[in-house]
Amino acid sequence: MAATLSPMPSVRSTTFTGPRVGLLAQSKVPIIDINSKSYFWNFSGLKATNSTHSASQSPFMGIESNSFLKPLHVAKAQNRSQRSYTYTPPQASYKVAVLGAAGGIGQPLSLLIKMSPLVSSLNLYDVANVKGVCADLSHCNTPSVVSDFTGASELANCLKGANVVVIPAGVPRKPGMTRDDLFNINASIVRSLVEAVADNCPDAFIHIISNPVNSTVPIAAEVLKQKGVYDPKKLFGVTTLDVVRANTFVARKKSLKLIDVDVPVVGGHAGITILPLLSKTKPAVTFTDEEVQELTVRIQNAGTEVVEAKAGAGSATLSMAYAAARFVESSLRALDGDSDVYECTFIQSDLTELPFFASRVKLGRKGVEAVISSDLQGLTEYEQKGLEELKSELKASIDKGVAFIKQPVSA
Ligand SMILES: NC(=O)C1=CN([C@@H]2O[C@H](COP(=O)(O)OP(=O)(O)OC[C@H]3O[C@@H](n4cnc5c(N)ncnc54)[C@H](O)[C@@H]3O)[C@@H](O)[C@H]2O)C=CC1
Numbered sequence: 278m279a280a281t282l283s284p285m286p287s288v289r290s291t292t293f294t295g296p297r298v299g300l301l302a303q304s305k306v307p308i309i310d311i312n313s314k315s316y317f318w319n320f321s322g323l324k325a326t327n328s329t330h331s332a333s334q335s336p337f338m339g340i341e342s343n344s345f346l347k348p349l350h351v352a353k354a355q356n357r358s359q360r361s362y363t364y365t366p367p368q369a370s371y372k373v374a375v376l377g378a379a380g381g382i383g384q385p386l387s388l389l390i391k392m393s394p395l396v397s398s399l400n401l402y403d404v405a406n407v408k409g410v411c412a413d414l415s416h417c418n419t420p421s422v423v424s425d426f427t428g429a430s431e432l433a434n435c436l437k438g439a440n441v442v443v444i445p446a447g448v449p450r451k452p453g454m455t456r457d458d459l460f461n462i463n464a465s466i467v468r469s470l471v472e473a474v475a476d477n478c479p480d481a482f483i484h485i486i487s488n489p490v491n492s493t494v495p496i497a498a499e500v501l502k503q504k505g506v507y508d509p510k511k512l513f514g515v516t517t518l519d520v521v522r523a524n525t526f527v528a529r530k531k532s533l534k535l536i537d538v539d540v541p542v543v544g545g546h547a548g549i550t551i552l553p554l555l556s557k558t559k560p561a562v563t564f565t566d567e568e569v570q571e572l573t574v575r576i577q578n579a580g581t582e583v584v585e586a587k588a589g590a591g592s593a594t595l596s597m598a599y600a601a602a603r604f605v606e607s608s609l610r611a612l613d614g615d616s617d618v619y620e621c622t623f624i625q626s627d628l629t630e631l632p633f634f635a636s637r638v639k640l641g642r643k644g645v646e647a648v649i650s651s652d653l654q655g656l657t658e659y660e661q662k663g664l665e666e667l668k669s670e671l672k673a674s675i676d677k678g679v680a681f682i683k684q685p686v687s688a
């Protein structure tokens with residue numbers, strides 16, 4: 278019996294003007310455009326090279342600049358207008374290191390980073406099992422060269438020359454635990470990994486995923502200070518998943534096009550310290566008080582929702598990998614000179630009286646170029662109350678991280 282192939286949803290409804298390849302002449306299998314291939318892995322903002330379609334006048338004008346799926350829109354826009362564009366794909370020239378690459382987040386995250394056209398070297402580090410992940414990934418025909426590094430003795434080589442270091446190393450939660458319950462194990466892991474970053478690639482952007490982010494980022498800052506290489510503009514707590522979730526939940530609730538929605542999420546990354554600013558949602562949308570309450574609580578508890586659904590098998594890994602890959606790609610675009618890159622992230626901050634705070638920032642070649650202070654202006658009463666209420670918990674988590682390095686408790 279002949280096998281039936283299911284059409285890929287992303288190509289089913291599209292019509293292309295370029296050369297075509299018939300998969301199976303007599304079947305209903307879709308015809309795909311060979312030129313469309315790149316859109317499925319090319320996450321970076323493609324630069325138009327002809328004068329009519331410069332990057333700033335490109336068909337994706339008006340689409341959120343930090344959209345991880347922007348190139349899919351390019352494909353659609355191209356299709357709609359039946360015009361053809363000449364693009365110069367971004368040059369692959371950046372080195373990214375993933376520490377904890379064999380883990381639940383590390384593996385899919387490494388795959389997504391492997392798909393970036395901006396990455397020339399992808400270095401995978403873990404305490405075990407990273408060789409196989411590397412062998413597997415290295416068969417993908419995307420530009421980056423993948424290398425594996427196992428154990429502390431290979432960490433320095435993994436990090437040398439890295440432009441971006443992503444750290445998802447550490448233990449995840451089980452049902453009934455808070456993120457802070459991970460502190461005792463993950464604090465030491467982050468400390469030792471960041472020490473190595475300080476020694477081997479002090480100029481790199483450092484993305485901390487390991488929980489509790491509200492404490493592990495201050496830990497990383499103190500380690501970098503002790504090593505004399507702290508640049509607060511280049512140390513980031515990855516809170517992108519909170520934004521990804523907020524965008525998803527709001528779009529569903531209000532029947533908006535997912536790709537258009539952008540909700541800033543500020544504060545920190547645990548429970549009530551996660552504060553979605555629904556009043557700042559783009560496109561502008563109104564919510565009833567009940568919707569605000571329901572959405573805010575869902576966004577704050579979304580991590581726990583996944584932990585409970587996984588019932589002991591860990592926490593969010595796939596959505597986290599997606600979110601972290603978006604943050605990596607944004608960082609690479611910023612390093613590459615894109616002047617239109619905005620993300621929410623947990624950083625050293627003057628926005629409130631707290632020394633660290635997540636907010637929207639503009640990213641540039643040197644890291645954080647500007648903090649978007651207007652997000653905290655004109656808050657609703659509900660948001661203002663949420664902001665005041667999160668401060669004591671967030672401060673305690675920050676202080677705990679700082680104290681871990683400044684006054685280490687002997688084991
Ligand atoms: N920032 C965020 O939004 C999120 C953070 N997380 C956090 O990310 C962390 C990782 O989660 P999963 O990948 O699910 O855990 P996992 O247990 O599946 O993977 C962790 C990996 O880290 C490795 N590892 C442990 N110690 C290491 C060390 N010293 N050096 C290098 N690698 C080391 C392990 O061998 C393992 O491969 C957890 O702390 C989790 O709470 C999870 C989801 C969202």
Ligand SMILES: O=C([O-])CC(=O)C(=O)O
Pocket residue numbers: 449450456488518579580581583584592593
């Ligand atoms: O909930 C957890 O433990 C993992 C996490 O940070 C998230 O999913 O937001």
